[in-house]
């Protein structure tokens with residue numbers, strides 16, 4: 001599968017990339033929500049891993065923008081954040097996120113969440 005990893009931390013993008021590539025997946029990256037929309041205007045992916053706290057366009061704003069774009073609305077999104085808050089989780093899920101994973105995460109937990117959610 002081809003993943004888009006959206007996170008403003010290059011270290012986090014590297015960790016996510018390594019985990020997914022190690023499981024045989026292809027990964028492309030974006031630094032924030034707006035950048036992700038740019039990337040998705042020219043490339044398709046099977047799944048999006050989305051940070052919440054980002055400059056320009058945060059994860060919640062990205063989920064709202066994604067809902068309004070038919071070509072993107074069906075791509076599964078997993079939110080990956082340090083903010084372990086029930087209200088944020090519920091908002092993300094109500095905006096169409098398939099899953100909510102809290103950092104720091106174990107590689108196995110990320111892969112299991114993705115596999116069970118797709």
Ligand SMILES: [Mg+2]
Nearest residue numbers: 008051053054
């Ligand atoms: Mg961040």
